[in-house]
Amino acid sequence: MNQPGYQPYFSVNLPGRQALSKVWRSLFLVTTAIAVVFLVILVGTLINQSVGYVAIETKTPIASLVSDGHSLEELDKAELVTLLQQNLTTGRYNTLNASEPMETRAKSDLVNLVYTEVLEPEVQETWLLTESIFHGNRIKAEAAELHPDALLQFKSWLNFNLLKTTQSSDPLASGIRTALLGSIWSILITILVAFPLGVGAALYLEEYARDTWVNRMIQTNINNLAGVPSIIYGMLGLAIFVRTLSVITSGAAFGLGSGGSENGRTLLSAGLTLALLVLPLIIINTQEAVKAVPDTLRQASYGLGATQWQTIWYHVLPNAMPGILTGTILAISRAIGETAPLVVVGAATYITFDPNNVFSRFTTLPIQIYQWSSRPQAVFQHIAAAAILVLLILLLSLNSFAIVLRNRYRK
């Protein structure tokens, strides 16, 4: 090998290969960058729409109620009640008084009543966050010119009132309370049904089932079901839960049904339909997690005289749990965002009362958002954006919960 004067040439292809590797590297960097840009645009648009200047004009000018330079808050309770009596029709006043007597209402509540019932504020025009920041003066000038009586406010559509209030045709009084509760209820039902069923099925398929053609067929079907469009599940839910099982899902069998739920278009139907939707996902994820538990652990357990159930309960499940939980929560995240199957099952688009049991009629966040964003008034787009932010926050918290759980189990 060591011939005199022989120099091995090790770098024949080196410059070319290095150049090529640079090209690939930059290509992948660009794809990553594109993904990041889209994400930033999404979140940016949402925030842009949920915060900004609003021009609000009241039907009754505020100056006609209180003297110049003063606000409603400076009045005491008696004065506020008088204001209401003077400015409302007797019928309206009596209705309000009947739902809660004026004397027992808090002062802030009375201020709100005067505000919404007497002043009747109405949004005249809205601006985006970027406009509000960069063209504040132009907006002020425009507002002063076009809506001389309007009050120009810097408003965040994402606020506590949004979470607290129910839906309303008045955009300023509209909230997502019903939808949020509907989402949470239906997801709880989904988890309670789909998690034990899914984990059980996965354990059967992985640990108990022999390799027969029946089991192979079941397995193939589960894999295929995971890819079925969600609206198909909606049709299934409609056929089974709403139509066939309406006696149960409407609560009639238990005497618990409430107004409008007789036809089975209830939270229970929605939760069960979503459970059907995520069941294949949970089964597949759990199977993967169970498969990942090293066989040596099972062998060790059996070698010590443990039964199959002891082996599964003490070793397979705890070791698969991080994977199972991660998979389940990702499946749940998908269910939270589903609209189509719930529309088919019969989510109400306009509903103002809280669900009080699983047999209540319901709406969910995605449906509410869809409904708002299809309205012609621009102001509802802002509320929709704020609701989307709530949905995103909900999803992110679920995902972080998954990560926390996984890390805790890994220890």
Place this chain on the structure above:
Amino acid sequence: MDFSRNTFDNHLQKMADDTLLLASRVSEAVHNAIDALGSMDSIVAGQVIANDEEINARRYQIENDVIVLIATQQPVGRDVRFLAAILEIITELERIGDYAKGICKIQLLITREDCLRSVISDLKRMSVMGLSMLNDSLSAFINKDVAFARQIPDRDDAVDSLYNDIRSRLVSLMIKDMSYAQNVDYLIWVAHNLERLADRVSNICERIIYVYTGEMKELDGPRKYQPPEE
């Protein structure tokens, strides 16, 4: 690491113990043989001859054990040198045992006691010197005392010169009176056996040095005395 090869170490220790036991039997046999010769006690001589069977049996047992150890324990380094040395040492010991047996056989053949009397005290001295060399070599083995083992073969010279002395005295006796010839021949064999005993102890010392240092060489250098070819 403290308990990794307990079993093997115990086996090695047992081999050393068995070798020492064999050595003590051999040394007892030599001692008894010279005693039997000195006192012309044919009964003791007969016992020594009979006991040689036991010595041989012990030697084969040790050899077998060592072979099993080599076959099953894969000794390396000092362990394998130790076991190889044991094989060599037990061979030497068994040969020394044979010398004792040879001396006893000669005792049964001695007919002229006056001839015996003239050299018996020197033969005893030779056996004492040889046995003390054997004894010391084994204590050097057990104590891993290489320096001591190196000194022992030097004492072979004294044994050799005593052998020369005995031999020349016996030869001159034979020249004076040829009727002693047979007995002189026997006694020269006894002296020769004792001289060889010391040589074998030197070999044992070489093995000891080999076990603890890995050196393998002849120790006593050029012999001062070369016995004439017979």
Place this chain on the structure above:
Amino acid sequence: MDSPNNSENAIEVSGLNIYYDKFRAVKNVSIAIKQKKVTAFIGPSGCGKSTMLRSLNRMNELIPSCHTEGKVDFLGQDIYAPNVDPVEVRKRIGMVFQKPNPFPKSIYENVAWSARINGFKPGLGRPSMDEWVEICLRKAALWDEVKDKLHQSGLSISGGQQQRLCIARTIAVQPQIILMDEPASALDPIATLKIEELMRELADEYTIIVVTHNMQQAARASDYTAFFTMDEDRSGILVEYDKTEKLYTNPSDSKTEAYISGRFG
């Protein structure tokens, strides 16, 4: 072969055939394993020695395609009889595996769990769980190395220590026989020697059967050795079974001689 005295035998196998589907992996093996001795199964790869070992506590049944014919007598009962619960068999005939496989729990829990699922109850005249864990770890020559970190993960210690933990865990079940399937093949030489030394010590109390592809290990650590090889159908057959020192110095069968001297297999 020694003529076995029945009372000295821990387990007696007669006419054992093991199949994977149609393939016969072990053919017609009969062997009597001596009580409280270390017995080694050696032989070339694929000669069925591991399969043979796993049949002794019915671990083979975990492989769906495997089925067994013949008798395996343990405590005067055929463990393959229809009314025998394999779980009970495995409690009395424990198993240690090739790769150290402690549970991802603490060192203490590895031992305590094994004792607990097998019905260990501390109480009057019996050791407490803490004492029992210490006894088992001491028997496995591990106590001194882990006594200060009993609540660390069983996976945090070295491979050799993990394997001894697996042995301690098996002892905790109080078996009569411990099967070891190449227990040192994943370990370094010193850890290997420690495991071998441990097998020797455990043989005072338990019957040890060890499969090894390392014939030097069988020579060093066992009292009896069984040599398996494959016949022309690639089925495992028992060629020779004898005292280890006899088998390694003067084997009766030329195939054994060829294998132990590294000239075949």
